[in-house]
Amino acid sequence: MTRFFPFPLLLVSLVLMWLALTSLSLGNLIVGILVALMAVHGFAALQPSRPKIKKWHLVPKLIGVVLLDILRSNIAVATIILQGRRRQRKSGFLTIPLDLRDPTGLAILSVIITSTPGTAWMDYNSARGEVLLHVFDLVDEADWLDTIKNRYEHLLREIFE
Template sequence: MSRIFPYPLMMASLVVVWLVLTSFSPGQLVVGVAVALLAGQGLAALHPVKPRLRRWDLIPKLVAIVLYDIVRSNIAVVSIILGGPRRVRRSGFVSIPLELRDPTGLAVLSVIVTSTPGTAWFDYNAARGVLLIHVFDLVDEEGWRELIKSRYEHLLMEIFE
């Protein structure tokens, strides 16, 4: 079974994408399943690391937090760009020692940090587990360290580790 369907979630989403891009008809379903089977075999030949999800139930909470933060930081960055040089704004690098080691969790964290305007992921030292981010409006360096760790890292560690 697992040889025919090595990555069931990926293959199911591929079928859905195929149907969305073409039309919802039985013929397209057959073609989509064929494409998904071929892609599954191709991906299995590459032997990628299979991510393990420990806590499915926490994912909606993470998505809600991230969406809220993206809206909030959008507003903050817009007001800084349009506000002009009324207030002295300092931007700078913050290095954060992370406990999270799971590659998938780190990938999700990079998507979160980068899609939030105002923070950008620059470097991650895998040997020492230190992350380097650049913050657009840096008021309190220690505060950002605390924010990334408590708001995202602990949740991601619970989900992936």
């Protein structure tokens, strides 16, 4: 089974993408499955690491938390930009030690942090497990540390480790 369908999640999302780009019909479904199978086998030939999601039920919670946080920080950053120089603001770099070691989990954490306005993932040191962030509104370092560690890293560790 896994020999013919190596990456089932990727296969399903590629077929869905094909159907969204063309139109919903039987012919398109067949062509889409063929194209997706070819793409999945090509991807398997690259020998990527296999991420293992252990707790599926936490994935919707993670997506919800992230979407809400992105909306909130959109408003926060937009307010800061509109307020201009009237408001004293300090931005700066922040080093955070991480316990998460799973490569997929780290990749997802970096995408979450960078796509949230106000925080950007700058550098990661795998030997020390430390990440260098740049924070737009660095009022309280401990507050940001708490947000990243307890809100995202905790969930990601439960999902992947």
